[in-house]
Amino acid sequence: MxxxxxxxxxxxxxxxxxxxxxxxxxxxxxxxxxxxxxxxxxxxxxxxxxxxxxxxxxxxxxxxxxxxxxxxxxxxxxxxxxxxxxxxxxxxxxxxxxxxxxxxxxxxxxxxxxxxxxxxxxxxxxxxxxxxxxxxxxxxxxxxxxxxxxxxxWTDQPAPPQGPVRLFPDDIAGKTRAQKIEEICAALDAAGQHFAVLSLPDSIAWLLNIRGSDIPRNPVPHAFALIEAGTREVRLFIDAAKLGDLDLGLPLFPPESIVQALSQLSGPVRIDRDSAPYIFGHALEESGVEIAWASDPCLLPKARKTEAEIAATRLAHLRDGAAMCAFLQWLSETETRVLDGARVTEIDVVTALEGFRREAGAEDISFETIAGSGPHGAIVHYRVTHDTDRALVAGEPLLVDSGGQYEDGTTDITRTVAIGAPTDEQIAAFTRVLKGMIALSRARWPKGLAGRDLDALARAPLWRHGLDYDHGTGHGVGVNLSVHEGPQRISRISTTPLEAGMILSNEPGYYREGAFGIRLENLVAVEPAHDLPGQDDREMLSFETLTWVPIDRRLIDVAALSPGERAWIDTYHAGVASRMAGRLTPEVAEWVGRATAPL
CATH class of the missing domain: 3.40.350.10 (Creatinase/prolidase N-terminal domain)
Incomplete structure (x- = not known):
C-alpha cells in the first residue's frame, strides 16, 4: 500500500x-x-x-x-x-x-x-x-x-530523507534542461539580476528535469539551487548520495553550505520573500550583497504547461479515469452488499481505489486519499486511520477525494456518492455544488483576469441559499509534480492572472458538521476560448476539462438545473463514455453506460 x-x-x-x-x-x-x-x-x-x-x-x-x-x-x-x-x-x-x-x-x-x-x-x-x-x-x-x-x-527526531533522484523525460517536459535554464537566465538578464536563489523543490525539479522521492506523494528532491545568469550555470545544493550514479553535469554542494555561498555572491541576487528561508536574506544582508526581492523565477514558467505536458496529462487522466470508473463500479456492487448488511469501511474503500490505480500504472498516490463516510465527509482534509475507520451506512453519502502520480501527469478528483437512498437535503446540497462546478467549467473570461475574478461563479449557487465553503475553489496542479502548485489558484485572494497552459482544480463543496460533506472536483486546463459570433477582438480564455469520470446522477435534482446545465452534464457524460471506450472491462463498461445515460 x-x-x-x-x-x-x-x-x-x-x-x-x-x-x-x-x-x-x-x-x-x-x-x-x-x-x-x-x-x-x-x-x-x-x-x-x-x-x-x-x-x-x-x-x-x-x-x-x-x-x-x-x-x-x-x-x-x-x-x-x-x-x-x-x-x-x-x-x-x-x-x-x-x-x-x-x-x-x-x-x-x-x-x-x-x-x-x-x-x-x-x-x-x-x-x-x-x-x-x-x-x-x-x-x-x-x-x-x-x-x-x-x-x-525531540530526542528521537528522524534523520533527513535520502530519496533517490531520477531524470524526467524531455519529451514529456516539452523543453530540455538547457532550454529552461536559458529561459530563466534571459529573464534575469532583462531584470538586471545576476543570481537567483531557488528553495522550492518543485521549481528545482522542473528546471532541471529531475524528480525525487524525499517527500511522500510529491516526486521532488530536497535541495537548494543558485542560478548565475552570466554563466548560465546552476549550482545544486543537495546530498550527493541521492544521485547515486546519476551524473547531472552540475556542480554539487552540501545543502547546509548555501548560506556561506550566498555571502560570497555579487548582487543583485533575486530571492523570493514569500518562499525562501529567512536565513537566506539575512546572510545576504549581513554580507552587504544587494538583494532583488522578487518571486521565484520558475513559478510562472512552470505553471504555463507546454503542449507536450498538456498532451501527456490528458493521457494520464484517461488512465486514471479508467481506474476511477472501475472503482465506482466496485463501489456500486459494494453498496448493494452494505444495504444487505455487510460491513465495509473507509479503509476498505481507500484500499480498493489504490489497487485500481496501481493496475493503471500509478507510481504513487498524489496525496493521502480522503474517504469520508457521513460526518467524516464534513472534515475537509479527513484522513482515515485504524482509530477513526468508519463503516459505510445507508443514507449517508461517501466523499472520496483522491489522485495519482503517473510519470506523465498528476491527477486529483473528488466524487461524492450516495450510499442507499439520499435525503432531500443531500440532493439539494449536491445539486448546488454541481451547479457551481458547471458554472466554472463553462466560464469564458477576458485574458488578464485572476482566480479571484472567477471564484464567485462556483459559490453563487450556494450563496443564493445562505451557504458557502471555507476553502479555495481551485489550486494549481503540476505534471508529475506537486498536486498543489502555485501561483495559480481560484480563490478570493488569488491575484495571479490565469494563462493558457495552467492546470487547476475546480472543486466547490458544502459541509454539514456532524452530518455529511459534499465536494465535486475535476481538473481543468486554461486554453484560448473559441471565437463567438459578434465577438470583438479581445482575447478570451476558457477551461478544457481533463477529468472524465461519471457524476452520481442519483444525487442530482434535475428540476433545479437550467437547460444549459442539463446539457453540460449530458455532454460531459457522453464524453466520459466515449473516452473510456476500449479502456474498461465489460462489467465496468456496462456500469459506465448506465451511469452516463442522459438525464
Whole structure:
C-alpha cells in the first residue's frame, strides 16, 4: 500500500512535550516560540524529520502553526481544519481561527514589553516575519534562534530523507534542461539580476528535469539551487548520495553550505520573500550583497504547461479515469452488499481505489486519499486511520477525494456518492455544488483576469441559499509534480492572472458538521476560448476539462438545473463514455453506460 492507516499524531504526549519545549525556550531566553508546519522548503507536505507541529501538538493537517508562550499555546488553523483540530490536539493547546486572528495580534495580547519571540530562520520566510513584526507592539522583539528549541528536546527526531533522484523525460517536459535554464537566465538578464536563489523543490525539479522521492506523494528532491545568469550555470545544493550514479553535469554542494555561498555572491541576487528561508536574506544582508526581492523565477514558467505536458496529462487522466470508473463500479456492487448488511469501511474503500490505480500504472498516490463516510465527509482534509475507520451506512453519502502520480501527469478528483437512498437535503446540497462546478467549467473570461475574478461563479449557487465553503475553489496542479502548485489558484485572494497552459482544480463543496460533506472536483486546463459570433477582438480564455469520470446522477435534482446545465452534464457524460471506450472491462463498461445515460 502507498497509504497507511496508523495514527500519526500522538495527542496524549502533547502536555509533556509542551513542557519540554517551554523549558528549552526558557533556557534560550525566549518568551514565545513559533512552531510552523513548514520545512525549509515551505512545502505543504513535510518529511517525518520536519513534522515538528505534528510531534508537538498531534495535529496532522497540511496547514497551520502553533505559538507557544509560558502560559498559553495557540494552534492556528483555517476553516478546513476546525473539526479536525479539535479531535487531534490535547487540552493544553487552544485552537485559534486563522486568518481571522493573526499571530501578531494573539501575541500582543499574551506578551508584555521587552518580550522576545523566537523563530527558526530556516522554517519561516521574510514575508512571514515582517508581517509578524508589523503587528506586534513596539518593544516586543522577534529574533531568529538556532538551534530550534523543538529539535533540542525531540530526542528521537528522524534523520533527513535520502530519496533517490531520477531524470524526467524531455519529451514529456516539452523543453530540455538547457532550454529552461536559458529561459530563466534571459529573464534575469532583462531584470538586471545576476543570481537567483531557488528553495522550492518543485521549481528545482522542473528546471532541471529531475524528480525525487524525499517527500511522500510529491516526486521532488530536497535541495537548494543558485542560478548565475552570466554563466548560465546552476549550482545544486543537495546530498550527493541521492544521485547515486546519476551524473547531472552540475556542480554539487552540501545543502547546509548555501548560506556561506550566498555571502560570497555579487548582487543583485533575486530571492523570493514569500518562499525562501529567512536565513537566506539575512546572510545576504549581513554580507552587504544587494538583494532583488522578487518571486521565484520558475513559478510562472512552470505553471504555463507546454503542449507536450498538456498532451501527456490528458493521457494520464484517461488512465486514471479508467481506474476511477472501475472503482465506482466496485463501489456500486459494494453498496448493494452494505444495504444487505455487510460491513465495509473507509479503509476498505481507500484500499480498493489504490489497487485500481496501481493496475493503471500509478507510481504513487498524489496525496493521502480522503474517504469520508457521513460526518467524516464534513472534515475537509479527513484522513482515515485504524482509530477513526468508519463503516459505510445507508443514507449517508461517501466523499472520496483522491489522485495519482503517473510519470506523465498528476491527477486529483473528488466524487461524492450516495450510499442507499439520499435525503432531500443531500440532493439539494449536491445539486448546488454541481451547479457551481458547471458554472466554472463553462466560464469564458477576458485574458488578464485572476482566480479571484472567477471564484464567485462556483459559490453563487450556494450563496443564493445562505451557504458557502471555507476553502479555495481551485489550486494549481503540476505534471508529475506537486498536486498543489502555485501561483495559480481560484480563490478570493488569488491575484495571479490565469494563462493558457495552467492546470487547476475546480472543486466547490458544502459541509454539514456532524452530518455529511459534499465536494465535486475535476481538473481543468486554461486554453484560448473559441471565437463567438459578434465577438470583438479581445482575447478570451476558457477551461478544457481533463477529468472524465461519471457524476452520481442519483444525487442530482434535475428540476433545479437550467437547460444549459442539463446539457453540460449530458455532454460531459457522453464524453466520459466515449473516452473510456476500449479502456474498461465489460462489467465496468456496462456500469459506465448506465451511469452516463442522459438525464
Amino acid at each position: 502507498f497509504q497507511t492507516f496508523e495514527t500519526a499524531g500522538e495527542r496524549d504526549k502533547g502536555p509533556e512535550r509542551l513542557a519540554a519545549v517551554r523549558a528549552a525556550m526558557a533556557e534560550a531566553g525566549l518568551d514565545a516560540l513559533l512552531v510552523p508546519r513548514a520545512d525549509a522548503h515551505q512545502g505543504e507536505y513535510v518529511a517525518d524529520r520536519d513534522a515538528r507541529l505534528r510531534w508537538l501538538t498531534g495535529f496532522t493537517g497540511s496547514a497551520g502553526f502553533c505559538v507557544v508562550t509560558a502560559d498559553a499555546a495557540g494552534i492556528f488553523v483555517d476553516g478546513r481544519y476546525t473539526v479536525q483540530v479539535k479531535e487531534q490536539v490535547a487540552y493544553c493547546f487552544t485552537p485559534v481561527p486563522f486568518p481571522k486572528v493573526k499571530a501578531g495580534d494573539w501575541l500582543a495580547e499574551h506578551l508584555g514589553q521587552g518580550a522576545r519571540v523566537g523563530f527558526d530562520p530556516w522554517l519561516h520566510t521574510r514575508a512571514e516575519i515582517e508581517s509578524l513584526r508589523d503587528r506586534l507592539a513596539p518593544g516586543i522583539g522577534v529574533v531568529p534562534v538556532e538551534p530550534n528549541p523543538v529539535d533540542a528536546v
